[in-house]
Structures are given as C-alpha cells and as structure tokens.
Amino acid sequence: MKANTKKHTSGELAEALVYPVTLTPAQKKEAASQLAAARKKAQEKMNDKNKLALQLLQLKFQVQDYIESKKYDIEKHFGYFLKQYIEILELKRKAFAEDISIDETMLSQLINMHRTPPDYISIRLELHSNNIIPADYWFKLIEKQKEHKIKTDQTLRDKEKKFVHKTAIGL
C-alpha cells in the first residue's frame, strides 16, 4: 500500500515524500524568476564565514570522492589539494606556513610533492580547518599515492629482484 494521504498528517508526509509536480510552461517561467530573485537575496545575506565554510565543504567532498574512487589521478596528490585549501583561504604561503608552524620551504616542498608529508601535518591541517577536513582524508591522499607507486614502480622491482633468491612456488 503506497503512502496514504488520508492516513498520514501533512507533517508526516513532508517528512517522507517529495511529490513529483508538473508545472505548465507559464508556471515554470514564473517559478524560475521567483527563484532567481529569492536566491539573489539569500546570496546577499550570506556572510564571509558561510561562504568559506561552503568552499571548505566543497574541497572536503572533492577529497572524499577522490579517495573513495578506485581511479588514480596523477594530478590529484596531497599537494594539489593543499594548494586548493590555501587558495580558498586566500592566504599567502608564508602566512599559512606560520599558521601551522612550518617553514615556507617545507610548505613548497609539500605542495610540489618534493617531500612526503609527515603524519603531524595531516593533524595540523585538520585542526586548521576546524575539523571540516579530517586528518585521515589528508593521510589517505598520501596513502593513495604510495599505493599507486608500489603497484606500478617497475624500477624498484628491477632493483629489488636481486635480493630475492627463491620464490614461493619455485618457478
């Protein structure tokens, strides 16, 4: 038996359903202009704190989607998302490095992936973002890159081959 409009109160229905509603072309036009006007007002009311929080959430979801996807993207490393984070905050690198007590050279190395981020950096980034982007997200970005490297590094395989004298099934 589908939802019964007589059996349930309108409050209960609103908590469970959004009914498909078809509008006429004229109603659609009116609805579009009403919404555009209301959105404009809402945007004007939005303060900088809300804007920043939404931008940080956007970054959080982009990181989450990437670490949960099976795809590896060479561009999307720890440093790429760290750079995005600093850009959202509109901070100079020097100021941001000071915020998290590292020197600017180290920050550049992290952004350009010339240095593997130590664990404490993920923690400091979590704290800096007011917990919006958790430490394990940053950590998983590093892990994802490491996982790709270990899976695909033929040079390392060639180098290590000489140290393995016997194999499990002796072939």
Place this chain on the structure above:
Amino acid sequence: MATRRQRPVIVNIAEDEDFKVLSEKRYSFNWKSFKKTTTVYKLRIEKENDILGVMGIVDIPAEKRVEIKLLATSIENIGSNKVYDRVAGCLIAYACRIAITNYGMDACISLVPKTQLIKHYMQKYHMLNAGRQLFLEGHALFLLMREYIE
C-alpha cells in the same frame, strides 16, 4: 539515522536491478517512469541491501542548482510508527552534498512542493520560500548539512 539508535547509511545511484524492487506499492511512485528524466539515488544502511529511501534529482549547471524532482521513503518509514527516522532528511542532505561538490558557495537545491506541505518542509529542513519553489542556499544549506551529514 534511526528511531532509537543511529545507523551509518550509504547513498548510491540506483542501478537497473534496483528498479525491479522499487515498486509503487512500497516507494509511493512509479520510479521506472523517472529513470530517463532524473538521476535516481537510493539510500540503504551500510552493508545491507534493503532500500529505505529513493530520490530523483536533476542537476542544472547553468543555474548552479540541483532540483529534487521526487523523493520517497519506503512505506514502513512513513508516519508515527516508522522504523527509521531522518531517511528523507539524509537524502535531501545528499542532494545538498552534490550541489556543494559541484558549485561550492553558489550551491543551491530546490523542489516544487505540494501547497499543503510547504510549511512542513520549511520547518523540518530549513527551506526558504521562493513562491512556487522551496530552496536551500547559503546558511540554510549549511544548517541542513550540519544536521544530517557528518
């Protein structure tokens, strides 16, 4: 997300197989008929297969907006004796998540409500009134996200 205790849930795009179980009897609408015009998402408890709620959305990049065309919780989750609470709220929050991921601070979600349900959507989900449509944007969007998504 439960009447007594919280359970972690997962929202995914509904696959062809899912439409075989999305009956009008249990999910209020003929979901197959919205398969081509909307992207249909299903909500279920982590590691369980039973679908507790379904939502059909349309992404409108030109307006930086996601429109919820229809949504239904399964029949046993409607009314005072429902098994799980907050199913619809979690789905609406997921639509917000999609909008924020795509459009950041300009993100908006909207729906065209039945007249008699307007005030309830506004009370329950912080929705703002735009005449024929209700919407979430800015602070209101952030409030809903905080309430439903960790």
